[in-house]
Amino acid sequence: MASPAAALRRAALACAITAALYAPATSAQTPKESEQDARIQQLESELLALKAIVQAQQAQLAGAWVERASDATPATAVAVTPGSPAGASAAAPTASAPAGKPPIQATSIVNSDSRFSFGGFIKLDALSTWTSDGPIPDGTPGRMFYFPTATPVNQGPGESYTDFHAQFSRLWFGVDRVTDAGDTFKAYVEMDFFGGGNSNVGNEKFSNGYPPTLRHAYVQWNKWLAGQTWSNAVDLGSLPESVDFVGIVDGTLFARQAQIRYTTGNWSFSLENPQTWYQAGSPAHVQSGQNNVPDVTARWQTKGDWGHFSVAGIARQLRTQTDRTTGAALSLAGSFELGDRDTLQYTLSGGPGLGRYIGFGLAPDAYIDTDGALEAQDLVAGFAGWRHDWNDRLRSTLAYSAAHIDTDSAAVGPLATKKTQSWRYNLIYSPFPRLDVGAELSWGERTLSNGESGELRRLHTTVKYTF
Known part of the structure; x- marks a missing residue:
C-alpha cells in the first residue's frame, strides 16, 4: 500500500x-x-x-x-x-544509543557526501604451450600463466597444450568521502575469478564456472590504511606491461596480504601478515603457521619527469614449532623515461628470508639444515623491461627476469629449484580506447640443484576491455 x-x-x-x-x-x-x-x-x-x-x-x-x-x-x-x-x-x-540520541553508526540508502565508483576489465586469454620435459597438469596455475615452479624438469617427454580462459577478468568497487573537517576516507574491494574454482577441473566440461576470489579489501583514513592489498614493499610502477598475468614472475616482488600501513611524504611503513614456508629434507614447501610477530616493511619513493625510484626493506620472524630465526631483505625498483616513446623498468631484490615474496613463492623462506636448525634461505632476483611505443595505438615490451636460490642440496635434496629465468616479447594494439589486443612470445627455464633443467615455450594472446 x-x-x-x-x-x-x-x-x-x-x-x-x-x-x-x-x-x-x-x-x-x-x-x-x-x-x-x-x-x-x-x-x-x-x-x-x-x-x-x-x-x-x-x-x-x-x-x-x-x-x-x-x-x-x-x-x-x-x-x-x-x-x-x-x-x-x-x-x-546500528549501535545502541541513549534514549533520544541517534546511534553511533547508521547506514542510509543515500550518502550525499560520498562518491561511489566501480570498474574492472574483461580479459580473454588464449595460450599455446610447449614443454621439453613433461606435462603440466590441467587446471593448475602453470597452464593459465607463467608460473616458474610449474615448468617440468625430467618428468617425461615434451608436451603441448592449448588453453582458453577468462578467469583474470576483474571487478572493483570504491567509496570516497571527504568530511567537512577535511578528513579523507576510502573503501575499496576488488575481485577476479582465479583461484576459487581451479581445483574443479571438471567444470571445463560444460560450465566453466569460477567463484570470485578476493584480491583487495581495505579502508583508508588520511595517512592510514587497514585491510588487504599489495604489500608495502611492492613497486607496481616498475612492472613491465605483459600479455601474461604478470609475465616477469621470476624476479618480481609479488604479495597481497592483510596489513596496517602508515604513509607520510615519501615514506611508508607497514605491519603485515606473517607466514613461514620452509623446506625440511625435501623440495616441498611446508607451512608452519607459528608466527607471532608481524612482517615489518619500510619503503621510500621519489619520482619526477625522468621516472621514479624506490627502495624497500623487509624484516621478518621465521618460525616453526621447534625453532625460529630472522629474515631481512632489500628491494630496489623504478623506471627511467628514455625519450618520448621508450621506458626502462626494473627491480632487483635479495636477502635471507625473502622467500614467499618472490615469484609466487618461488623459494622457501627458510629450510632445516643438516644440523636440524632453521636457516633463512638466501636468494637474489630481478628483472628489466624495455617498452617502446611505436605510435599512439601500438606498443611492445621486451623483458628478462631471473631468480637464483642458494640451495643447500644436502639439506633439501637434489630436486629443489635452484634457478629460473625467462624472456618475453609482446606486441599490444589498442584500436579503440580501453580495448587491447595483444600477442606475446615467451621462453622459460627451471634448473634444479642437481643441474638438470627443463624449458617452456608459449604463445599467449589476449583481448582485454577495461571499463
Whole structure:
C-alpha cells in the first residue's frame, strides 16, 4: 500500500498536469479564461500546501526512526534518509544509543557526501604451450600463466597444450568521502575469478564456472590504511606491461596480504601478515603457521619527469614449532623515461628470508639444515623491461627476469629449484580506447640443484576491455 506521502505526491503531480493542460495560450482574457486563471491560482495554492504536508511527513518519519534506533538492540534498524523519497529504507547495522540520541553508526540508502565508483576489465586469454620435459597438469596455475615452479624438469617427454580462459577478468568497487573537517576516507574491494574454482577441473566440461576470489579489501583514513592489498614493499610502477598475468614472475616482488600501513611524504611503513614456508629434507614447501610477530616493511619513493625510484626493506620472524630465526631483505625498483616513446623498468631484490615474496613463492623462506636448525634461505632476483611505443595505438615490451636460490642440496635434496629465468616479447594494439589486443612470445627455464633443467615455450594472446 502506498504511503501517505507518496499519495500526496501523486495528487500534487495530477494538479500540476491539469494546470498545464488548461493554461491559456494567448494573453487575451475572456470571462472563461479569467475563471481558468483563478482556478490555476487555487491549484497552485493547494500544491504548496501539499508540499508542506509531504515535508512534514518526511520529518516525522525521520524522527520516528531515531526513536526506534534508541530502543533497538545491536541488530538491524531501518534507516530513512531525510530528503529521499518517502518510504525509502535500508537495513543498517546500528549501535545502541541513549534514549533520544541517534546511534553511533547508521547506514542510509543515500550518502550525499560520498562518491561511489566501480570498474574492472574483461580479459580473454588464449595460450599455446610447449614443454621439453613433461606435462603440466590441467587446471593448475602453470597452464593459465607463467608460473616458474610449474615448468617440468625430467618428468617425461615434451608436451603441448592449448588453453582458453577468462578467469583474470576483474571487478572493483570504491567509496570516497571527504568530511567537512577535511578528513579523507576510502573503501575499496576488488575481485577476479582465479583461484576459487581451479581445483574443479571438471567444470571445463560444460560450465566453466569460477567463484570470485578476493584480491583487495581495505579502508583508508588520511595517512592510514587497514585491510588487504599489495604489500608495502611492492613497486607496481616498475612492472613491465605483459600479455601474461604478470609475465616477469621470476624476479618480481609479488604479495597481497592483510596489513596496517602508515604513509607520510615519501615514506611508508607497514605491519603485515606473517607466514613461514620452509623446506625440511625435501623440495616441498611446508607451512608452519607459528608466527607471532608481524612482517615489518619500510619503503621510500621519489619520482619526477625522468621516472621514479624506490627502495624497500623487509624484516621478518621465521618460525616453526621447534625453532625460529630472522629474515631481512632489500628491494630496489623504478623506471627511467628514455625519450618520448621508450621506458626502462626494473627491480632487483635479495636477502635471507625473502622467500614467499618472490615469484609466487618461488623459494622457501627458510629450510632445516643438516644440523636440524632453521636457516633463512638466501636468494637474489630481478628483472628489466624495455617498452617502446611505436605510435599512439601500438606498443611492445621486451623483458628478462631471473631468480637464483642458494640451495643447500644436502639439506633439501637434489630436486629443489635452484634457478629460473625467462624472456618475453609482446606486441599490444589498442584500436579503440580501453580495448587491447595483444600477442606475446615467451621462453622459460627451471634448473634444479642437481643441474638438470627443463624449458617452456608459449604463445599467449589476449583481448582485454577495461571499463
